[in-house]
Amino acid sequence: MRGYLERKTREREEIEAETPGEHGLNMRQAAILRDASKSGEPFGTKAMETEYGVAYQTARLDVMILEELGL
Numbered sequence: 783m784r785g786y787l788e789r790k791t792r793e794r795e796e797i798e799a800e801t802p803g804e805h806g807l808n809m810r811q812a813a814i815l816r817d818a819s820k821s822g823e824p825f826g827t828k829a830m831e832t833e834y835g836v837a838y839q840t841a842r843l844d845v846m847i848l849e850e851l852g853l
Contacts, residue, residue, distance in 0.1 A: 807847075807848075815853055817833070830845070
């Protein structure tokens with residue numbers, strides 16, 4: 783359990799360092815933006831559902847928000 787918490791803390795710190803104050807995004811949206819920019823490959827809501835453990839509606843909303851921001 784401790785290892786999991788340490789890993790999640792590191793991930794959060796990395797995301798915050800890479801996207802400081804990035805358009806008021808939540809942690810998941812910032813992670814999506816980070817991961818998408820690293821991979822350079824397009825991905826859709828199905829991949830987001832699997833990768834981030836969210837429902838279709840949440841993945842769709844995240845895509846809409848990122849798109850509205852031009853990201």
